[in-house]
Amino acid sequence: MEKADRMAHQDDSISLLKQKGLNPTPHRVMVLGILGNSPSPLSPQEIFATLQRFHPMNRVTLYRILEVLVAHGLVERIQSGDKAYRYGLNAQSPHAEHPHFYCSHCGGIQCVHAEGIHVQVEDIQKTFPGLIQKMEIRLDGICKNCLRNHKQKKTGNA
Amino acid sequence: MEKADRMAHQDDSISLLKQKGLNPTPHRVMVLGILGNSPSPLSPQEIFATLQRFHPMNRVTLYRILEVLVAHGLVERIQSGDKAYRYGLNAQSPHAEHPHFYCSHCGGIQCVHAEGIHVQVEDIQKTFPGLIQKMEIRLDGICKNCLRNHKQKKTGNA
DNA sequence: ACCTTTATGCAATTCAGTTGCATTATGGTG
DNA sequence: CACCATAATGCAACTGAATTGCATAAAGGT
Ligand SMILES: [Mn+2]
Ligand SMILES: [Mn+2]
Ligand SMILES: [Zn+2]
Ligand SMILES: [Zn+2]
Numbered sequence: 001m002e003k004a005d006r007m008a009h010q011d012d013s014i015s016l017l018k019q020k021g022l023n024p025t026p027h028r029v030m031v032l033g034i035l036g037n038s039p040s041p042l043s044p045q046e047i048f049a050t051l052q053r054f055h056p057m058n059r060v061t062l063y064r065i066l067e068v069l070v071a072h073g074l075v076e077r078i079q080s081g082d083k084a085y086r087y088g089l090n091a092q093s094p095h096a097e098h099p100h101f102y103c104s105h106c107g108g109i110q111c112v113h114a115e116g117i118h119v120q121v122e123d124i125q126k127t128f129p130g131l132i133q134k135m136e137i138r139l140d141g142i143c144k145n146c147l148r149n150h151k152q153k154k155t156g157n158a
Numbered sequence: 159m160e161k162a163d164r165m166a167h168q169d170d171s172i173s174l175l176k177q178k179g180l181n182p183t184p185h186r187v188m189v190l191g192i193l194g195n196s197p198s199p200l201s202p203q204e205i206f207a208t209l210q211r212f213h214p215m216n217r218v219t220l221y222r223i224l225e226v227l228v229a230h231g232l233v234e235r236i237q238s239g240d241k242a243y244r245y246g247l248n249a250q251s252p253h254a255e256h257p258h259f260y261c262s263h264c265g266g267i268q269c270v271h272a273e274g275i276h277v278q279v280e281d282i283q284k285t286f287p288g289l290i291q292k293m294e295i296r297l298d299g300i301c302k303n304c305l306r307n308h309k310q311k312k313t314g315n316a
Numbered sequence: 317a318c319c320t321t322t323a324t325g326c327a328a329t330t331c332a333g334t335t336g337c338a339t340t341a342t343g344g345t346g
Numbered sequence: 347c348a349c350c351a352t353a354a355t356g357c358a359a360c361t362g363a364a365t366t367g368c369a370t371a372a373a374g375g376t
Contacts, residue, residue, distance in 0.1 A: 023373080025323065044363080058325050063364065065323095079237050079296075083332080084363065101288060110288075116281025119295070123274025129302035130259060130268075137277070138237075138294045144287035181342080183354065202332080216356050221333065223354095241364080242332060 009033050020072040030055045031065045032074065032089075040109050041078055041088035041100065080109055081140050097135060103143035105150075112139060167191050178230040188213045189223050190232065190247075198267050199236055199246035199258065238267055239298050255293060261301035263308075270297060 013032035017024040034050050035042065042050075044062055051057050066087050069075035076090040081102035086109050091097070099112040117137065125132050142150070171190035175182040192208050193200065200208075202220055209215050224245050227233035234248040239260035244267050249255070257270040275295065283290050300308070 023322075025372090027324075060326080060365080061324055079239075081237075083241065099282075099293075101286065101290070103288065104291075112282065112286060114282045114285060116278035118276045120274035121297070124257075124270065124272045124297070127272060128259065128270060128297075130261065130299050131305060132259070132297050132299040133262075134298040135257075136294075136296045136298070138296075139279070139282070139286075139290050140292040140294070141288050141290040147289060181353075183341095185355080218334080218357080219355055 009036055012036065016074055020074060022068065022072060022074075026055070027057055027061060028065050028069070030057070031062065032069065035075060035087060035089050038088065040111055041076070041080075041086035043080075043084040043086055045084065047087070078109075078136055079138065080107070081138065082107055097137075099137035099139055101139045101141065101143070103146055104140055105142050105146040108143055108145075110143065167194055170194065174232055178232060180226065180230060180232075184213070185215055185219060186223050186227070188215070189220065190227065193227075193233060193245060194247050196246065198269055199234070199238075199244035200267075201238075201242040201244055203242065205245070236267075236294055237296065238265070239296065240265055255295075257295035257297055259297045259299065259301070261304055262298055263300050263304035266301055266303075268301065 010029055010033060013029045013036065014024040016032060017028055022028065030051060031047060034047055044059075044066065047066075048057075048059060048062055051062065066075065066077070070077045070087070073090055075087050077085050077087055078100055080086050080100070081104055086100075088111075099114070099117060101110040101112050102108075103110075119135060119137070121132055121135055168187055168191060171187045171194060172182040174190060175186055180186065188209060189205060192205055202217075202224065205224075206215075206217060206220055209220065224233065224235070228235045228245070231248055233245050235243050235245055236258055238244050238258070239262055244258075246269075257272070257275060259268040259270050260266075261268075277293065277295070279290055279293055
């Protein structure tokens with residue numbers, strides 16, 4: 001991401017934060033900007049690495065910012081196939097939920113927008129005695145890139 | 159679980175292990191027995207606590223046993239809403255997959271067998287460029303018990 | 317300016333899980 | 347049985363992600 005692009009999105013992040021009554025500190029704006037600019041959810045590590053390039057920040061501060069963003073519904077935290085959470089901009093509209101694909105080879109995450117998934121949480125709620133607040137669907141496997149690399153190795157290509 | 163009950167299921171565990179060509183060691187039999195006797199997936203901590211009562215075992219050994227059971231398809235490892243995995247007997251029949259409910263208050267896990275969920279992984283696979291090997295659906299919320307306890311507190315009951 | 321609240325930094329800690337290596341069982345062979 | 351190879355277990359140390367406690371700095375209101 002170029003600096004100009006980041007600047008272009010900066011105002012969006014600021015107004016998002018203000019909407020939620022959150023102080024739009026430079027750190028928060030940066031984190032929100034990085035998430036808003038990514039096509040797929042990111043791990044704290046990935047966010048931290050990006051930050052280091054142009055806006056160094058303490059590790060703990062990042063965790064705390066993510067925490068507050070999630071608490072205020074700006075950011076969604078999902079679980080991947082490994083031990084690190086992934087964070088992405090929250091799709092505002094309810095029911096815009098979608099599955100995420102986790103590549104067990106490279107650890108990458110991808111959003112999956114597909115037909116073939118119809119989950120009526122309301123129907124489940126009718127018979128389930130607890131209170132359902134959220135749903136997560138995760139697909140595990142090998143991503144396109146890793147599949148290709150694997151094939152290359154087999155056929156002896158460098 | 160009473161000792162007699164455990165004995166009753168011991169043979170099942172042994173034959174399961176043998177079917178997979180695994181040495182039915184006492185430790186493995188115990189772990190498989192505990193999982194087979196639980197209505198819902200358990201965390202390594204929970205399994206370990208149960209083990210301690212009548213069959214002490216090193217922590218690492220438990221992890222390694224779970225690993226080998228998962229690798230051979232006897233046990234399923236799922237992710238919960240927290241940072242510990244949960245392990246349960248694998249439902250042999252394909253497509254017997256079902257969602258799991260995670261209570262964010264007590265950390266308990268429940269299997270959810272419900273209509274209202276129709277996920278055609280095959281359909282997704284048609285358009286998704288990677289290889290999909292597994293799917294996990296998790297519902298997060300507050301379980302029946304925690305809801306009740308919460309209400310009791312509000313109404314001032316001891 | 318003064319004080320209170322909020323945000324950030326830093327060090328230490330927790331927690332689940334993993335790794336390396338020593339030790340103990342198990343199993344097969346002659 | 348003695349011998350050796352392999353598999354299983356135990357123990358200690360380590361890792362990686364996240365959290366906690368407390369100190370410092372910034373922001374905001376009066
Ligand atoms: Mn997504
Ligand atoms: Mn289940
Ligand atoms: Zn991959
Ligand atoms: Zn609960």
